[in-house]
Amino acid sequence: MFRLGRKQLDIKEKNKTSVETENARLKDATNPNNGTLRFSAIELHIAIARCILSRDLTNLDLVFESISSFFRYQTIINTAKMNLTLNKSNFELLRDFSKKTRIGELAQGITYLLAQEHLNFPIVVDFEGFVKYKNSNASINGKTPDFILQKATDFNYSLIESKGHYVSTSGSTKGKLNKALQQCDSGEQILNTEIPKYSLNKSFGVCLKLFNEQDSNKSEIQFVDPTRNSRNDNFNIEIIRYHYASWFLLMGNMQIYEKLLGQKDLDEKDLRETNIKEINGTKYYMFDIFSSRFFFQFDFLFHMHYRREFRNYGIREDIVRLLMGKSKELPKMNDYESKNNENKKFEIFNDGTIINGTQQFV
Numbered sequence: 001m002f003r004l005g006r007k008q009l010d011i012k013e014k015n016k017t018s019v020e021t022e023n024a025r026l027k028d029a030t031n032p033n034n035g036t037l038r039f040s041a042i043e044l045h046i047a048i049a050r051c052i053l054s055r056d057l058t059n060l061d062l063v064f065e066s067i068s069s070f071f072r073y074q075t076i077i078n079t080a081k082m083n084l085t086l087n088k089s090n091f092e093l094l095r096d097f098s099k100k101t102r103i104g105e106l107a108q109g110i111t112y113l114l115a116q117e118h119l120n121f122p123i124v125v126d127f128e129g130f131v132k133y134k135n136s137n138a139s140i141n142g143k144t145p146d147f148i149l150q151k152a153t154d155f156n157y158s159l160i161e162s163k164g165h166y167v168s169t170s171g172s173t174k175g176k177l178n179k180a181l182q183q184c185d186s187g188e189q190i191l192n193t194e195i196p197k198y199s200l201n202k203s204f205g206v207c208l209k210l211f212n213e214q215d216s217n218k219s220e221i222q223f224v225d226p227t228r229n230s231r232n233d234n235f236n237i238e239i240i241r242y243h244y245a246s247w248f249l250l251m252g253n254m255q256i257y258e259k260l261l262g263q264k265d266l267d268e269k270d271l272r273e274t275n276i277k278e279i280n281g282t283k284y285y286m287f288d289i290f291s292s293r294f295f296f297q298f299d300f301l302f303h304m305h306y307r308r309e310f311r312n313y314g315i316r317e318d319i320v321r322l323l324m325g326k327s328k329e330l331p332k333m334n335d336y337e338s339k340n341n342e343n344k345k346f347e348i349f350n351d352g353t354i355i356n357g358t359q360q361f362v
Helices: 016-020 041-053 062-074 088-092 096-117 127-134 173-194 238-250 254-261 293-297 300-306 317-323
Strands: 006-013 035-040 123-126 147-150 156-166 199-210 220-224 274-279 282-287 308-316 346-348 353-359
Touching: 016 173, 035 041, 035 096, 041 062, 041 096, 041 238, 041 346, 062 096, 062 238, 062 293, 096 123, 096 147, 096 156, 096 199, 096 220, 123 127, 123 238, 127 147, 127 173, 127 238, 147 238, 156 173, 173 199, 173 220, 238 254, 238 317, 282 317, 282 353, 308 317
Parallel strands: 006 220, 156 199
Antiparallel strands: 006 035, 123 147, 147 156, 199 220, 274 282, 282 308, 308 353, 346 353
């Protein structure tokens, strides 16, 4: 299981032409955007939870689905290794359809974190969830990408599709990356038809390549990044509001969740039960009342497994100003807090959200 500390995965960018050319050998990108993704168990679990909620923010039953996801992926992760590795014995006990589902869910959570922490897109929402939110009669045929990404208050967006590949099974990383790009192409066509005012900038294909603890190779993230050039820089925060609605739903703040889902500005009344806390020079609105089903109806998950007591949660002051209509800029990614601090007291996420989770013992 993965409970304490941090796991990591190497990130390797691949050449787009080699991915899309039949019979060509998969090659590294010429000037690759490589790196290492590091994350805690809480970061991964909240990423997976927000992936699930974003599929349909009006379906409150998905809160419980997000809780159950903890059990689904925890049992297949090896405890000892710092590199994210599968637990061979537990994974091999699963039926084929369960293996595919769990790897897919894990790949989505990793891709969510990759988008925020490495590709610098703080805003990540489910593709089909947002399209159906904008147009309940939208025709979505065939395979689509997982997420829509944004990094500014405009109509420009990017798409990303994740694939998981357990190396002992059939299929190739190159083939999965190619299919991921094809799904992004399909997503672009759907958005051009259903929400034509949006403009595609980039499409990312991602493959989480997984090994087990008995393998000599390490699991890693491979991705490909074909750039597009269309732009629509008019002011727009529809996707941004949808993204933060999932945060407040997860935290149990139904008042703000409903406002953001209804594309309404927040006001001072929404901040009555908050205090401002400064962390590393950044100000956060911290909400005093913490009524999250995710954390407290099943709080034994987090107390017993993470040895933490979650006190309250928050969001950056400058993001609140945007959601109140007092600002027209989303803070740039390099302004976000990227790692946790103060003796593991806080979990800080790369979209400017934060949880106060006091560490009880290690």
